[in-house]
Amino acid sequence: MLDNLKNSDAVLHKYIEEEMERQKSGIEMIASESFVPMEIMEIQGSILTNKTMEGFPGRRYHAGHEAIDKIETLGIERAKELYGADHANIQPHSGSQANQSVYAALIKPGDTILGMKLDHGGHLTHGSSVNFSGKIYNSVSYGLNSETETIDYDEIERLAKMHSPKIIIAGASSYPRFIDYERISKIAHEAGAYFLVDMAHVAGLVAAGVHPSPVPYADVVTGTTTKTLAGARGGFILCKNELARKIDSAVFPGVQGSMHMHIMGAKAFTFKRAGTKEYREIMEQVVKNAKALAKHLEGFGFRMVTGGTDNHLLLVDLRPKGLTGKQFDLALESAGITVNKNMIPNDPEKPMVTSGVRIGVTAMTIKGAKEEDMAEIAGLMNRVAENIDNEEAIKDVKEEAVKISSRFPLYKGML
Numbered sequence: 001m002l003d004n005l006k007n008s009d010a011v012l013h014k015y016i017e018e019e020m021e022r023q024k025s026g027i028e029m030i031a032s033e034s035f036v037p038m039e040i041m042e043i044q045g046s047i048l049t050n051k052t053m054e055g056f057p058g059r060r061y062h063a064g065h066e067a068i069d070k071i072e073t074l075g076i077e078r079a080k081e082l083y084g085a086d087h088a089n090i091q092p093h094s095g096s097q098a099n100q101s102v103y104a105a106l107i108k109p110g111d112t113i114l115g116m117k118l119d120h121g122g123h124l125t126h127g128s129s130v131n132f133s134g135k136i137y138n139s140v141s142y143g144l145n146s147e148t149e150t151i152d153y154d155e156i157e158r159l160a161k162m163h164s165p166k167i168i169i170a171g172a173s174s175y176p177r178f179i180d181y182e183r184i185s186k187i188a189h190e191a192g193a194y195f196l197v198d199m200a201h202v203a204g205l206v207a208a209g210v211h212p213s214p215v216p217y218a219d220v221v222t223g224t225t226t227k228t229l230a231g232a233r234g235g236f237i238l239c240k241n242e243l244a245r246k247i248d249s250a251v252f253p254g255v256q257g258s259m260h261m262h263i264m265g266a267k268a269f270t271f272k273r274a275g276t277k278e279y280r281e282i283m284e285q286v287v288k289n290a291k292a293l294a295k296h297l298e299g300f301g302f303r304m305v306t307g308g309t310d311n312h313l314l315l316v317d318l319r320p321k322g323l324t325g326k327q328f329d330l331a332l333e334s335a336g337i338t339v340n341k342n343m344i345p346n347d348p349e350k351p352m353v354t355s356g357v358r359i360g361v362t363a364m365t366i367k368g369a370k371e372e373d374m375a376e377i378a379g380l381m382n383r384v385a386e387n388i389d390n391e392e393a394i395k396d397v398k399e400e401a402v403k404i405s406s407r408f409p410l411y412k413g414m415l
Contacts, residue, residue, distance in 0.1 A: 024410045025402050027337045027377060031174070031201065031313035031360025034230035035367060037273065038411060040266050044232065049262040056248060068261060075268035082207050082271050083215050085238035090267050091251050091259045092235035095200040098222040099125040100132065101237065105250035106194050106220070107166040109136045114156070114165040114193070117141040119343040119351075121175035121315070123198060140165060144345045149306045151175070153183050160191040170214070171198030171222075174342050174358045176290075176309035178212055185217035194219045200235075202311055204228030204362070207274040208283035211311060219243060228283065228312055228362050231270025234263045282366060286312045289361040292371035296378035300385075305344050305356065313360045317344050321385050325354030331384050332357075335394045336401035337377070367408035376404060 006013040023035075048071070054061040057069040057076075072090065079088035092098035103113070113133065115126030120143040124131040127139030140163045145152040160168060168188040170179050181197060188195035197214035203223035205211035214221050220239045225232040239247050252259075273279055290309045297316065298304055305315040318328055325341030332339055342358035349355045361374065369377075380397050387393035 025336065025405050027380075027401050027405055028363040029337060029339050029359050029361065029377070031340075031358050031362070032227050033360070034227060034362045035410065036230055036232075039269050039273075040231055043266040043269055044262050046262055046265065048265050049260075051261045052258050053261055054252060054258045056252070068264075071261070071265050071268060072259075075264055075271060078268055078271035078275075079236060079238065082275050083213065083221070083238055085215050085221070086241040087239050087244035087247070089237040089239075089247055089251050090234075090264060091256060092222075092237060093256060093260060093263075095198065095222060095224040095235040096125050097255055098224075098235035098237050099123075099196075099198060101247065101250045101255045102196055102220050102222060103133065103137065103167070104254045105243070105246040107137065110138060111167075112138040112140060112163050112165040113167045113169060114140045114142060114159055114163065115169035116151070116172055116175075117143040119347055120144045120345045121172040122169075123171070123173045123200075126169045126171070126198065146346070149345055150177055151179060153180060153187070156184060157187045160187050160193065164191060165193050167194045167196050169196045169198060170218075171196075171200065173201060174313065174315050175306075176304075176311055176313050176315055177306050178310045179214075181212060181214040181217040197221045198223070200224040201227050201313070204230060204274060204279075205283050205286065205311055208280040210280075210283050210287050220247065225267050225270045228286065229270055229274055230362065230366055231273065232263050232266030234260065234267060236267065285370065286362055286365045288371055289365050289369060289374050290314060293359065293361060293374040293378055296375045297381065300378060300382035302382075302385075312362050313358055315342060315344060316357050316359060317355060318357065318385075319355050323385060323388060324349055325357050326352065327388060328357055328385060331388050331394060332381065335380065335384050335397040336405070337380065337384070337397075364408070367410065369408060373404065373407075380404075 053068050057073045075090045076088045113127050116122030118128045125133045128134045140159055142156045142159055170184050185195045195218045197218040200223050202211045205228050206213050222237050224235050237247055290312055294304050294308050294314050301320055303317040303320050305317055329341040339357045339359045341354040342356050343354045344356040347355045383397050
């Protein structure tokens with residue numbers, strides 16, 4: 001692979017080869033990561049990358065759009081069919097830009113938005129003070145019930161009545177439980193607010209029918225075609241027909257200029273693949289694996305925030321182990337296992353230290369891992385936790401991690 005690059009830029013080629021080797025030999029357990037099929041890499045590296053295009057099918061600002069219109073329309077129709085949505089816009093370059101476009105379409109700077117606290121599992125674009133969403137809009141945040149560590153729906157209702165937000169946002173980046181979309185929808189509409197669901201993390205699980213769909217309840221749904229959808233590098237928006245024109249004009253020319261046509265093609269394939277029996281079986285296994293990993297980690301004394309998981313990820317409180325997220329993250333990486341340090345609700349540590357880690361099973365499930373493999377991985381994680389400063393012990397764990405990873409080739413017949 002990359003023979004042309006090897007001859008023209010040996011340094012860059014070397015770095016890419018290093019990353020390829022890491023992905024081949026390591027145990028990938030970052031919740032926002034997955035492994036894409038070869039078709040996605042083919043499309044994203046295809047001739048489509050040469051084409052610049054603005055506007056929408058039938059209303060373009062550049063010539064040479066006959067094939068391009070067909071590709072974008074194909075992706076739109078597949079997204080609508082997959083999720084049962086009235087309208088789809090597949091042009092956003094990322095989930096963050098999808099959210100930015102929704103705000104631009106529906107509200108004005110200074111308007112109030114109500115989203116989930118970042119340190120309780122929300123996302124930067126749901127009103128964090130360091131993000132555009134918290135700088136441009138008046139952000140109010142809801143969190144988790146201190147006893148159950150699940151979403152406090154009563155608090156959402158109270159805050160909605162108190163602050164009269166224009167948009168209420170549901171969805172999370174580190175929340176392992178189902179969300180009651182129907183209840184939040186009722187709260188939003190009684191408050192006269194739009195209801196936005198950011199399903200970036202669970203979009204694949206929703207597509208496969210193993211996670212509740214927000215589409216029947218939300219005015220607008222945003223997502224990414226990465227993460228559990230395991231596809232193109234980008235975002236998308238679903239909405240009801242009456243909001244279609246506002247959403248489209250906010251994406252272009254409101255937030256973005258030209259779309260990335262190689263990504264648009266890859267999105268069209270992503271939505272097709274997500275409707276297959278094979279893909280559905282992978283997502284069913286993702287949930288089984290997440291539950292199995294949680295069970296085995298609990299057996300080793302780790303604490304699961306919320307007591308478990310309903311989706312692809314775990315949020316693990318490391319305080320019973322006497323560790324910080326930073327310590328465990330770095331030690332696991334040395335042992336060939338990648339997770340990410342993550343704040344837990346009401347975390348006493350700083351964001352760059354944290355008391356927890358977020359662990360996802362999508363990538364390893366795609367490679368073929370099952371529940372028994374999760375038991376092995378949990379054992380390795382515990383050995384790292386119990387030998388956090390023992391370099392020899394961690395080196396031994398890495399050797400075993402490589403052996404586990406070698407059972408699941410990254411791309412069969414190639415890597």
